[in-house]
Amino acid sequence: MTTDDIYKQNADEKPFRFNDDVAKVFPDMLRRSIPGYAATIEAIGSLAARYVQQDTNCYDLGCSLGAATLAMRQGNQESGCSIVAVDTAAAMTRRCKEIIAEDDRQSGSGTSVDVIEADIRDVDISNASMVVLNYTLQFLPKDDRDALMRKIYDGLIDGGLLVLSEKVVDENDEMEELLIDLHHEHKRRNDYSALEVSRKRAALENVLIPETVAEHRRRLANAGFGHSAVWLRYFNFVSIIAIR
Numbered sequence: 001m002t003t004d005d006i007y008k009q010n011a012d013e014k015p016f017r018f019n020d021d022v023a024k025v026f027p028d029m030l031r032r033s034i035p036g037y038a039a040t041i042e043a044i045g046s047l048a049a050r051y052v053q054q055d056t057n058c059y060d061l062g063c064s065l066g067a068a069t070l071a072m073r074q075g076n077q078e079s080g081c082s083i084v085a086v087d088t089a090a091a092m093t094r095r096c097k098e099i100i101a102e103d104d105r106q107s108g109s110g111t112s113v114d115v116i117e118a119d120i121r122d123v124d125i126s127n128a129s130m131v132v133l134n135y136t137l138q139f140l141p142k143d144d145r146d147a148l149m150r151k152i153y154d155g156l157i158d159g160g161l162l163v164l165s166e167k168v169v170d171e172n173d174e175m176e177e178l179l180i181d182l183h184h185e186h187k188r189r190n191d192y193s194a195l196e197v198s199r200k201r202a203a204l205e206n207v208l209i210p211e212t213v214a215e216h217r218r219r220l221a222n223a224g225f226g227h228s229a230v231w232l233r234y235f236n237f238v239s240i241i242a243i244r
């Protein structure tokens, strides 16, 4: 796995972009930066085994290098299913296609995967039994999030599952400061220097826009989901499931 040293090198203060440099180090970046990332990927596999239905579609929205796609593919027990993996960054979809092709050769899975370079706001979602938004919604302008959630709800079949993982913000300033501090300490334990942590934080300003857990749950309810549950929380990172 190539080590993420982007903010060791990069002092130019440009906003964060999902480019080739990021794609190259991405698995290492997510593993060291997002507390609970490995747990979300593992759970996506377990959830696919329970919720994917025969002859339906699964969607990995903001797929990056396809970690959640591969987990769904490995977890799925049903026949006639297709996974649609979507990302707007060409650097990500290019590498993701290679990773899926390698998995095709090794796993011989019957679940087809279509990797598409597109904006998730523009893709059709239909006949879906599982939709994953693993740390992606946070990169969409806030005003576009309600419409995307309604589109997902409308595209899910009865009993279909949404997994929504996000960085969140706390309503209480003191708690928020503590959670950010704990997250930064976690990153330093994972061998990022204080300077790298602060450069990355600045680069993500206005690029990653977190909301509160209450805002997410309200949006899910407004879209039509009768109930949503937080199944994972690690500092200021959460993963929520909702069933249509």
Ligand code: GEK
Residues within 6 Å of the ligand: 018, 030, 061, 062, 063, 064, 065, 066, 067, 068, 086, 087, 088, 089, 092, 118, 119, 120, 121, 133, 134, 135, 136, 139, 140
């Ligand atoms: C994983 N889910 O490994 N349309 C499509 N893709 C987008 C959009 C958009 N409008 N906005 C951002 N992205 C992955 C990790 S990373 C999380 C997801 C992170 C894409 C963006 O190009 C990037 O690849 C991904 O969403 C977010 O489980 O970097 O913190």
